[in-house]
Amino acid sequence: MSTTQPPATAGEMAGRYEPAAVESEMRALWEAAGGFTAGGTRAGRPTFTIMIPPPNVTGVLHMGHALNGTMQDIVARHRRLCGFDVLWLPGTDHAGIATQAVVEKKLYAERKLTRQQLGREAFLAEIWAWKEKHGNYILEQLARLGASCDWSRTKFTMDPALSRAVREAFVRLWEKGLIYRGARLVNWDCLLQTAVSDDEIEYVPRKGRLWQLRYPVLRLAGGGAPGSGGTPTHIVVATTRPETMLGDTGVAVHPDDARWRALIGATVRLPLLDREIPVVADEGVEPKFGTGAVKVTPGHDPADYERGARHRLPIVNILAKDGTLNENAGPFAGLPREKAREAVVKALDEQGLLGKVEEIEHNVSMSDRSKSPIEPLISEQWFVKMQPLAVPAIEAVRSGSLRFKPERWARVYLDWLDHVRDWCISRQLWWGHRIPVWYDEDGVGVASREDLPLGSPHPKTGKPIVRQDEDVLDTWASSWLWPFATLGWPDDTPDLRRYYPTQFLSTASEIIYLWVARMVMAGHEFMQQLPPERRTPFATCFINTTVLDAQGRRMSKSLGNGIDPLELVAQYGADATRFSLVMLTKEGQDTRFAAEKTELGRNFVNKLWNASRFVLSRAGRLPVLDPARATALEDRWILSRLAATIEAAGEAYGHYDFNDAANLLYRFTWNDVCDWYVEAVKPRLLAGDEVAAAVLGRVMADLLALLHPFTPFVTEAVWQRLRAASDAPLEGVLAWARWPDGAGLRRDERAEADLARAQAVLTSVRKLRQQNDVPDRKPVRVTVALPDDAAVAGLQRAQDLLVRLGALASLTAARNPTRPAGAAADVSEGIEVLLDLEGLVDRAAQKADLQRTLDKVTKQADSITAKLSDESFTSRAPAPIVARERARLEELRAEQQRIEGLLAS
RNA sequence: GGGCGAUUGGCUCAGCGGUUAGAGCACCUGCCUUACAAGCAGGGGGUCGGAGGUUCGAAUCCUUCAUCGCCCACCA
Numbered sequence: 001m002s003t004t005q006p007p008a009t010a011g012e013m014a015g016r017y018e019p020a021a022v023e024s025e026m027r028a029l030w031e032a033a034g035g036f037t038a039g040g041t042r043a044g045r046p047t048f049t050i051m052i053p054p055p056n057v058t059g060v061l062h063m064g065h066a067l068n069g070t071m072q073d074i075v076a077r078h079r080r081l082c083g084f085d086v087l088w089l090p091g092t093d094h095a096g097i098a099t100q101a102v103v104e105k106k107l108y109a110e111r112k113l114t115r116q117q118l119g120r121e122a123f124l125a126e127i128w129a130w131k132e133k134h135g136n137y138i139l140e141q142l143a144r145l146g147a148s149c150d151w152s153r154t155k156f157t158m159d160p161a162l163s164r165a166v167r168e169a170f171v172r173l174w175e176k177g178l179i180y181r182g183a184r185l186v187n188w189d190c191l192l193q194t195a196v197s198d199d200e201i202e203y204v205p206r207k208g209r210l211w212q213l214r215y216p217v218l219r220l221a222g223g224g225a226p227g228s229g230g231t232p233t234h235i236v237v238a239t240t241r242p243e244t245m246l247g248d249t250g251v252a253v254h255p256d257d258a259r260w261r262a263l264i265g266a267t268v269r270l271p272l273l274d275r276e277i278p279v280v281a282d283e284g285v286e287p288k289f290g291t292g293a294v295k296v297t298p299g300h301d302p303a304d305y306e307r308g309a310r311h312r313l314p315i316v317n318i319l320a321k322d323g324t325l326n327e328n329a330g331p332f333a334g335l336p337r338e339k340a341r342e343a344v345v346k347a348l349d350e351q352g353l354l355g356k357v358e359e360i361e362h363n364v365s366m367s368d369r370s371k372s373p374i375e376p377l378i379s380e381q382w383f384v385k386m387q388p389l390a391v392p393a394i395e396a397v398r399s400g401s402l403r404f405k406p407e408r409w410a411r412v413y414l415d416w417l418d419h420v421r422d423w424c425i426s427r428q429l430w431w432g433h434r435i436p437v438w439y440d441e442d443g444v445g446v447a448s449r450e451d452l453p454l455g456s457p458h459p460k461t462g463k464p465i466v467r468q469d470e471d472v473l474d475t476w477a478s479s480w481l482w483p484f485a486t487l488g489w490p491d492d493t494p495d496l497r498r499y500y501p502t503q504f505l506s507t508a509s510e511i512i513y514l515w516v517a518r519m520v521m522a523g524h525e526f527m528q529q530l531p532p533e534r535r536t537p538f539a540t541c542f543i544n545t546t547v548l549d550a551q552g553r554r555m556s557k558s559l560g561n562g563i564d565p566l567e568l569v570a571q572y573g574a575d576a577t578r579f580s581l582v583m584l585t586k587e588g589q590d591t592r593f594a595a596e597k598t599e600l601g602r603n604f605v606n607k608l609w610n611a612s613r614f615v616l617s618r619a620g621r622l623p624v625l626d627p628a629r630a631t632a633l634e635d636r637w638i639l640s641r642l643a644a645t646i647e648a649a650g651e652a653y654g655h656y657d658f659n660d661a662a663n664l665l666y667r668f669t670w671n672d673v674c675d676w677y678v679e680a681v682k683p684r685l686l687a688g689d690e691v692a693a694a695v696l697g698r699v700m701a702d703l704l705a706l707l708h709p710f711t712p713f714v715t716e717a718v719w720q721r722l723r724a725a726s727d728a729p730l731e732g733v734l735a736w737a738r739w740p741d742g743a744g745l746r747r748d749e750r751a752e753a754d755l756a757r758a759q760a761v762l763t764s765v766r767k768l769r770q771q772n773d774v775p776d777r778k779p780v781r782v783t784v785a786l787p788d789d790a791a792v793a794g795l796q797r798a799q800d801l802l803v804r805l806g807a808l809a810s811l812t813a814a815r816n817p818t819r820p821a822g823a824a825a826d827v828s829e830g831i832e833v834l835l836d837l838e839g840l841v842d843r844a845a846q847k848a849d850l851q852r853t854l855d856k857v858t859k860q861a862d863s864i865t866a867k868l869s870d871e872s873f874t875s876r877a878p879a880p881i882v883a884r885e886r887a888r889l890e891e892l893r894a895e896q897q898r899i900e901g902l903l904a905s
Numbered sequence: 906g907g908g909c910g911a912u913u914g915g916c917u918c919a920g921c922g923g924u925u926a927g928a929g930c931a932c933c934u935g936c937c938u939u940a941c942a943a944g945c946a947g948g949g950g951g952u953c954g955g956a957g958g959u960u961c962g963a964a965u966c967c968u969u970c971a972u973c974g975c976c977c978a979c980c981a
Contacts, residue, residue: 182981239981770934776938887924
């Protein structure tokens with residue numbers, strides 16, 4: 001084998017932008033320049049803070065993260081360019097259940113060990129070891145997308161400082177009486193053996209059965225015998241979970257239901273256990289469903305729990321924590337719930353107490369985490385009273401200290417807060433913040449900021465402490481403190497004072513309840529040293545769109561339809577991935593995405609790269625622009641367009657309208673700069689024209705800054721090259737440069753109109769060339785007829801440009817020029833363009849084309865004529881609108897005449 | 906059962922009361938023009954889901970229907 005020099009890649013040879021090398025080079029450049037650490041030399045400036053929604057430590061970057069990270073980075077980079085001291089703080093969430101599950105699985109796969117076998121301490125050590133090894137993976141992935149986070153301030157929800165904050169918050173709430181422990185019906189995950197919150201369950205439609213069970217009536221309300229007066233001897237209830245009948249403590253019917261009214265107040269016998277239970281009247285029963293009679297199982301159904309409470313029915317719990325039936329299930333004790341269901345049905349059937357059985361589709365509640373069915377179960381849990389915390393969180397939106405974008409999400413937020421329920425914060429897990437409550441021998445609990453060693457005296461009772469609560473806190477009990485706990489709270493740190501509250505939170509709609517609302521509550525509850533409007537943890541909550549697959553389905557692991565953002569980065573580049581996402585993502589609108597769509601961004605980045613390559617290689621030194629010397633039409637035009645673009649882009653960025661900003665910059669870059677300006681100026685540039693070079697230098701520098709938030713790598717790379725070639729005093733690193741201020745630029749309406757007219761003429765010329773098989777570079781004599789003197793003058797100002805770009809032998813412009821015989825003709829915008837072909841014209845194609853234009857114009861003219869002859873329009877529409885229609889009609893008439901003239905000749 | 910969103914060229918989406926409804930992709934034609942074929946030039950194609958209404962004027966506002974999607978809700 002012979003060794004050879006690595007050849008230039010095919011891509012480089014062909015002028016293709018190759019992102020991989022540039023990206024790592026630029027990251028190194030930023031790193032060398034000090035990285036994106038907040039404060040430092042910018043300590044004197046106004047701050048702009050973004051807290052990353054901490055992804056799970058177990059996480060792997062998916063499209064949602066990529067989109068969210070891109071949005072935050074766009075804002076961070078834009079604000080940095082605008083001169084702010086930007087802190088974008090990164091970090092990860094310990095994600096209790098998810099992480100514990102990952103490590104448990106690994107432990108079992110590798111060493112056939114369960115966590116119980118290992119014991120609490122050793123198991124936690126395993127998780128920490130896992131976290132140290134893999135915990136930063138997702139942040140590293142984000143960095144590859146270009147995220148300009150302050151990596152020196154990276155936080156983790158179980159860092160000692162954050163853990164301290166969690167404990168402080170718990171104790172404060174405890175002291176205010178907002179934390180209580182109680183036996184409540186919770187959503188029990190039998191697989192993970194923990195409670196999960198309402199927000200962590202989902203309803204999945206499943207095929208099931210609706211069984212009718214017959215409970216014998218023992219005696220009527222007044223003590224009458226069953227069946228007397230024609231009353232039913234049995235009450236028939238319908239259920240999808242027959243095994244829960246073992247926990248029934250009543251039967252409910254609607255008070256107005258004629259079928260059962262006679263049984264209200266009666267006592268019935270609960271079969272199998274021979275318990276006597278009452279029949280109660282409850283408005284909440286839907287007579288039309290099932291049999292109209294509902295078994296009431298307060299221990300195992302949330303609706304029944306409340307119904308039972310209304311009628312003071314006792315609660316019987318028949319389930320153990322692992323999902324098997326307990327001693328209250330009598331003969332069925334010890335059976336797993338599925339087996340118990342069969343056994344109960346069989347037993348009832350044997351006693352002739354089973355009624356109709358129907359196949360139905362119904363919603364089954366499933367645990368988000370384990371995907372196993374949720375069993376509502378009474379258990380002792382810790383709760384936070386939410387009502388008092390919700391009040392200021394509602395006020396935050398009402399007063400405008402918190403804004404949602406799109407605004408409609410505010411209602412979702414408010415609706416939830418209006419009906420907020422107490423938050424079950426205890427989890428029967430090991431991985432998480434252990435509940436800081438200690439008990440004495442009588443079981444009297446106390447919350448404490450400091451650990452209470454076993455044997456030490458209980459601060460209230462004085463009796464020795466015997467144990468700490470076994471449970472840990474819900475993960476959200478740490479992440480709701482994220483906006484300030486990451487800055488050092490509860491200590492009064494300089495960071496906390498400087499960077500709280502934050503300005504921008506970007507997240508997904510799914511966690512408005514779980515996270516956003518709770519952070520606002522926490523901000524108002526725990527940051528009371530600040531005035532109320534400054535307690536709100538973020539000024540804007542930006543809700544991202546959902547990235548769907550090409551068929552419009554959610555991307556999910558189980559469907560396998562997800563796209564790995566890093567594969568896009570590898571294939572198309574980080575800039576291309578980011579830019580494509582922004583171009584395809586309109587605020588508030590879900591996005592259908594397929595990998596190929598990244599070509600959009602890749603092509604754009606490539607275009608930008610090549611345009612700059614051309615300028616930098618052909619222009620020589622780029623002098624500082626003196627706007628006074630930029631007198632050529634194309635120069636005045638592009639500078640005017642630049643002025644307009646800076647203004648519009650600034651506006652769009654400021655309003656977080658990223659899609660608008662990207663579209664606008666795309667068009668300016670591709671159409672205005674590349675298609676027109678660079679083409680117009682090529683000969684000048686190659687001839688060493690300094691003004692053209694200076695204009696290009698200015699346009700490029702400003703454009704790179706405008707695009708930098710979207711495509712940081714390529715813009716930085718070009719900036720570095722531009723800086724080396726330019727006499728302008730450009731900052732050393734684009735990432736910390738200044739946002740274009742438009743100095744020396746102004747809108748030039750006349751230049752824009754002149755150029756638009758020239759573009760129309762040129763398009764006609766090119767069209768005629770193609771129609772008549774005239775090669776692009778063969779010089780042609782062109783005559784243009786224009787509607788008025790102003791247009792004629794305007795076209796004359798564009799003469800040089802037209803001759804150059806259109807390869808014209810001559811250009812004649814007048815209102816009514818002499819028309820050369822045998823010319824090819826085109827009419828558009830009231831401008832008639834004639835190409836002198838000395839009779840070599842394809843008459844048929846010509847006529848067909850002109851006829852089509854004429855039809856269109858005639859149709860429009862007719863519709864305006866009708867409009868103008870309508871009295872109600874002319875009298876009621878605003879005068880300027882009517883005048884505009886009149887003017888438009890005149891133009892159309894003139895155009896009609898021109899075309900008719902051409903068709904007649 | 907409520908709430909929200911969507912329905913615009915073949916596809917994916919902009920436009921959200923006022924001239925001729927736009928873009929990218931795809932398509933047709935001609936071009937390897939020394940920045941870019943991941944490109945250049947030119948072109949064709951939609952009356953804006955259906956029906957009603959408001960208005961001088963509606964893709965844009967209102968009502969209603971249809972279809973699709975998301976969220977919330979204790980129909981056992």
